[in-house]
Amino acid sequence: MSTKETLFDTSEITVSMGPQHPSTHGVLQVKLKLDGERVLDAECVIGYLHRGVEKLGEAQTYGQFVPTLDRMDYIAAVSNCLGFCETIEKLLGVTAPPRAQYIRVIMTELNRITSHLLWLGTHALDIGAMTVFLYAFREREEILKIFENYCGARLTTHMFRIGGTQYEIYDGFQDQVRTFINDFPKKVDEYETLLTENRIWLERTRGVGVLSAKDAIDLGVTGPALRGSGVEWDIRKAKPYAVYPDFQFDIPVGEHGDTYDRYMVRIQEMRQSARIVSQGIEKIPDGPLMAKMSKIIKPPIGDIYHSIEAPKGELGYYVVSDGSTQAYRTRVRPPSFVNLQALRKMVAGHMVADVVAIIGTLDIVLGEIDR
Amino acid sequence: MADEEKDNQQTEKPAGPAKPVPPAPAPPGEPKAAVPKPPPPPGAKPAAPAAPPKPKGPQQEPWSSPLVDAIKEKFGGEFIKSYSFIGQNQIEVKKDRIAEIMTFLRDNTIVPFNYLVDETAVHWPKDEQFEIVYILYSFPKNEHVRVKTRIKEFEEIESVVSVWTTADWLEREVYDMFGVRYANHPNLKRILLPEDWVGYPLRKDYNIRLQDVEWVRKHLGIDSGQKFYVGEARHEDTGYITPSG
Numbered sequence: 001m002s003t004k005e006t007l008f009d010t011s012e013i014t015v016s017m018g019p020q021h022p023s024t025h026g027v028l029q030v031k032l033k034l035d036g037e038r039v040l041d042a043e044c045v046i047g048y049l050h051r052g053v054e055k056l057g058e059a060q061t062y063g064q065f066v067p068t069l070d071r072m073d074y075i076a077a078v079s080n081c082l083g084f085c086e087t088i089e090k091l092l093g094v095t096a097p098p099r100a101q102y103i104r105v106i107m108t109e110l111n112r113i114t115s116h117l118l119w120l121g122t123h124a125l126d127i128g129a130m131t132v133f134l135y136a137f138r139e140r141e142e143i144l145k146i147f148e149n150y151c152g153a154r155l156t157t158h159m160f161r162i163g164g165t166q167y168e169i170y171d172g173f174q175d176q177v178r179t180f181i182n183d184f185p186k187k188v189d190e191y192e193t194l195l196t197e198n199r200i201w202l203e204r205t206r207g208v209g210v211l212s213a214k215d216a217i218d219l220g221v222t223g224p225a226l227r228g229s230g231v232e233w234d235i236r237k238a239k240p241y242a243v244y245p246d247f248q249f250d251i252p253v254g255e256h257g258d259t260y261d262r263y264m265v266r267i268q269e270m271r272q273s274a275r276i277v278s279q280g281i282e283k284i285p286d287g288p289l290m291a292k293m294s295k296i297i298k299p300p301i302g303d304i305y306h307s308i309e310a311p312k313g314e315l316g317y318y319v320v321s322d323g324s325t326q327a328y329r330t331r332v333r334p335p336s337f338v339n340l341q342a343l344r345k346m347v348a349g350h351m352v353a354d355v356v357a358i359i360g361t362l363d364i365v366l367g368e369i370d371r
Numbered sequence: 372m373a374d375e376e377k378d379n380q381q382t383e384k385p386a387g388p389a390k391p392v393p394p395a396p397a398p399p400g401e402p403k404a405a406v407p408k409p410p411p412p413p414g415a416k417p418a419a420p421a422a423p424p425k426p427k428g429p430q431q432e433p434w435s436s437p438l439v440d441a442i443k444e445k446f447g448g449e450f451i452k453s454y455s456f457i458g459q460n461q462i463e464v465k466k467d468r469i470a471e472i473m474t475f476l477r478d479n480t481i482v483p484f485n486y487l488v489d490e491t492a493v494h495w496p497k498d499e500q501f502e503i504v505y506i507l508y509s510f511p512k513n514e515h516v517r518v519k520t521r522i523k524e525f526e527e528i529e530s531v532v533s534v535w536t537t538a539d540w541l542e543r544e545v546y547d548m549f550g551v552r553y554a555n556h557p558n559l560k561r562i563l564l565p566e567d568w569v570g571y572p573l574r575k576d577y578n579i580r581l582q583d584v585e586w587v588r589k590h591l592g593i594d595s596g597q598k599f600y601v602g603e604a605r606h607e608d609t610g611y612i613t614p615s616g
Binding site: 046047050052054055090091093217218219220231233238239300301302303304305307314316318320328329331333337338341370371 | 428429431456457459485486487488489491493494504506510513515517535536537539540541548561562563564565572573577
């Protein structure tokens with residue numbers, strides 16, 4: 001540098017945030033180029049949690065691979081499982097029986113609530129509202145207890161099988177879910193009293209990390225982040241799967257595409273999920289849990305893409321079958337991976353403290369990004 | 372697992388009129404000792420399909436639409452075929468003008484595919500080819516389409532980052548996992564694996580086990596305890612590990 005530097009000059013510096021930073025929600029490293037406290041540019045360094053899930057999918061049979069997928073987005077393992085089971089069912093031409101379909105929808109929506117609760121708690125904690133974390137985890141625990149009663153696991157659940165579900169619902173399942181769901185809207189009101197009109201929360205989230213609808217589509221952002229930008233698009237409505245057409249629910253959308261709108265979208269989504277569960281729990285049909293199919297799963301030769309609306313966005317599976325018991329290629333289209341790409345655009349021009357808020361608002365899980 | 376393999380072998384057999392007596396069920400406790408099976412050849416996948424694939428099951432059906440006709444008209448020589456498989460529409464094209472074709476798919480007025488859902492690759496080592504798969508979605512028309520193109524080893528393909536920004540990381544991942552090189556990509560480097568990683572893991576000739584043994588030896592200084600097969604060796608130039616003896 002040729003110009004003479006003085007004590008009061010500002011100069012660009014590069015700061016490495018993570019991979020052990022508590023607010024990066026895992027092992028994400030963000031390299032920030034700063035001018036004072038203002039972010040000029042950012043680069044994400046990912047891959048610290050890479051386990052080669054797609055390669056494992058080529059080395060295991062279809063049935064064996066399903067539990068591995070729970071380890072991707074471990075916050076919403078039920079969605080991962082549902083997506084893959086439906087993909088293979090579609091390729092096989094098998095449909096799960098209605099009873100299994102209803103159990104699937106109820107569990108997936110409960111899982112969406114746990115995922116959003118974890119997001120809400122940690123996102124608020126990052127921004128400095130500590131109480132919400134304790135409240136959110138209180139309700140999350142109730143759902144995890146239901147999961148534990150149903151299948152024995154709390155996070156990596158492996159609830160469904162290709163062709164249906166493995167387990168019958170337990171005695172008292174409906175009562176337990178009903179009790180939870182009846183109380184839940186009041187609990188969401190509690191979170192909202194803490195945040196929605198909280199002045200500090202508004203200051204920290206309004207106008208932070210604005211993503212226009214055009215940019216969001218160009219960057220492939222999906223899920224609540226896309227809906228926060230005002231695009232009314234949800235795969236449950238656009239390309240319905242499972243038995244979602246049987247349910248009444250709305251798609252909440254934001255207006256400005258900022259962190260506050262994405263917060264409101266997720267809060268509303270929790271209410272809508274509760275609505276879906278309360279409808280489903282009343283009309284679980286009788287019947288078998290598994291479709292009639294061979295125990296050896298050998299899909300026909302060909303390829304298929306199927307996607308579902310996971311809590312974080314579009315979770316897609318692209319599977320190429322060579323007619324054997326193992327997939328020739330399994331590709332996971334992870335929502336967090338694609339959404340994280342928008343970080344660079346969203347943080348430019350903001351303060352370092354806002355980077356924390358924006359990482360939180362994207363709702364990423366590194367297990368899914370790195371696979 | 373042992374039971375599953377056994378089931379599999381039974382279902383493999385064509386159901387002849389005179390069904391042979393099934394082997395006596397293995398006594399509990401020692402399922403393997405009961406029937407002396409010849410050991411499987413090293414590296415062989417369990418349950419390789421012996422019988423030719425049955426003709427039943429879903430087949431590729433011809434598919435055409437105004438959009439396909441428009442592509443044929445505009446990029447005549449580049450178009451290979453279009454078909455539908457289990458209700459999913461697919462277009463196969465040649466790789467040379469892929470960025471132009473993608474721009475056309477995004478900007479056309481018939482079905483504007485404004486969202487690149489996914490871009491990935493499939494390795495077909497027998498043909499020494501990589502199949503690059505683009506999954507597109509149109510928000511206005513609520514439609515999916517898959518565009519496929521094939522490139523040979525060491526061939527470059529045009530990047531579509533200029534068409535959809537999403538492709539940036541997706542193409543970096545394909546490069547990272549398959550070694551497919553993109554022309555005009557703004558930042559083509561590894562994304563999930565470390566910069567100094569040797570080889571491309573999702574290629575079919577990439578041996579995970581040997582890679583693991585080497586990594587453990589290099590970074591932890593111990594023997595990983597993984598078993599080797601005779602003849603596994605790392606290729607001097609490319610770094611790929613071939614299981615052939």
